[in-house]
Amino acid sequence: MAGAIMLALAPGDQFSLSWTHSVERQAWSETWALRDGQLQLIRAAVKGSGAGMEPGEGGRFLDGWWVWAPDLPPVSALHLAASGLTPSAWQLCGASCIDLGAAPAEVIDVTPCPPQP
Numbered sequence: 001m002a003g004a005i006m007l008a009l010a011p012g013d014q015f016s017l018s019w020t021h022s023v024e025r026q027a028w029s030e031t032w033a034l035r036d037g038q039l040q041l042i043r044a045a046v047k048g049s050g051a052g053m054e055p056g057e058g059g060r061f062l063d064g065w066w067v068w069a070p071d072l073p074p075v076s077a078l079h080l081a082a083s084g085l086t087p088s089a090w091q092l093c094g095a096s097c098i099d100l101g102a103a104p105a106e107v108i109d110v111t112p113c114p115p116q117p
Contacts (some may be wrong), residue, residue, distance in 0.1 A: 001059055011034055011035065012033060012034065013034050014033045014034075014042070014093070014094075015031075015032055015092060015093060015094040016029055016031050016032070016091075016093045017029070017030045017090055017091070018090070018093070019090045019091065020044075020087045020088040025087055026047050026048035027046070027047040028044075028045070029065075030043065030044050031043035033102065035074060037112055037114075038075060038076055038112065039074060039076070039077070039078060039109070039111075040075075041075075043070075043110075044056060044067070044070050044088075045067045045068075047065050048066075050062060055067075055068050056068040056069075076111065077110060077111040078109070078111075079109055080100060080107065080109075080110065082101030082105040082106075082107075086116075089101050092110070
């Protein structure tokens with residue numbers, strides 16, 4: 001795959017995806033886990049509140065962040081649309097961090113690799 005970036009995860013491993021909200025200019029962070037070959041959102045946090053940034057059910061204010069555990073089904077992929085007009089790239093962190101989508105580009109897909117035989 002040309003231009004592919006690989007992040008090695010074992011079942012149960014976690015990674016974070018962080019960015020700056022395009023309208024409210026507030027930091028947003030999500031923690032994802034690899035479970036049963038799919039991606040499960042296990043934690044969301046937003047530094048402030050505003051349009052489209054309301055904390056989820058059970059949200060609590062902790063160290064300047066609204067933090068909650070979303071009750072959503074797992075997904076097979078994350079599709080990130082990189083317009084280049086937002087104030088920051090997405091930062092994906094596992095064992096190390098990389099920036100994604102800082103410049104206009106096609107959709108960036110974050111997907112688990114298929115299991116190896």
